Amino acid sequence: MEREDNLNNILNGQMSSSSGLDGKMNSTNTNQTTIMEGDGSNIPPEFTAGTAPSILNTIKGEFCICEFLIGSDTLVSKQGIMYSVGLSYFTLYNVENNEYIICDIYSVKFITLPRGNMRDYMPSSPNNNNSRRNRR
Numbered sequence: 001m002e003r004e005d006n007l008n009n010i011l012n013g014q015m016s017s018s019s020g021l022d023g024k025m026n027s028t029n030t031n032q033t034t035i036m037e038g039d040g041s042n043i044p045p046e047f048t049a050g051t052a053p054s055i056l057n058t059i060k061g062e063f064c065i066c067e068f069l070i071g072s073d074t075l076v077s078k079q080g081i082m083y084s085v086g087l088s089y090f091t092l093y094n095v096e097n098n099e100y101i102i103c104d105i106y107s108v109k110f111i112t113l114p115r116g117n118m119r120d121y122m123p124s125s126p127n128n129n130n131s132r133r134n135r136r
Contacts, residue, residue, distance in 0.1 A: 052105050056085045059113060066092065066103060067110040078103060 048054060065079040078101050080092030090108075092101040 052108075053085050053087055053090075056082060056090050056105070056111075059111075060085065062113055064092070065112040065114065066108050067112075068103070068107045069109045070107065075109070 060082050063079070063081050065077060068076045068078065070076050078092060078094075080094040080101060083091040083093040083100065085091075086105075088105050090103050090105055092103060093099075094101055
């Protein structure tokens, strides 16, 4: 329940993006040169400026729409809140389905940060007449 409350705080702009959905601050130990992530990967305390992980780390907690190139001609779109960023992956939290999507950082081609209410960009149920798809 605490995780959902923290997510609602992020969505309402009441929590800084430096806090994760679990409410813990994302901090690094400056005495160590690497941090051991839960998946066993070593991540430097700070991403190198200008790299994809560095840029994605600045939008942590923001709603975004990511497009991935699959093969040579297929774009697949995924959307959600930027939850975490690693060296070769990032995780989106899909609010609508209450699921986490782990994404390959090397296949992402476009990331859109929509202005306004993120709910305007989310797919809605077929019974909802206010969805973007049904507007004329």
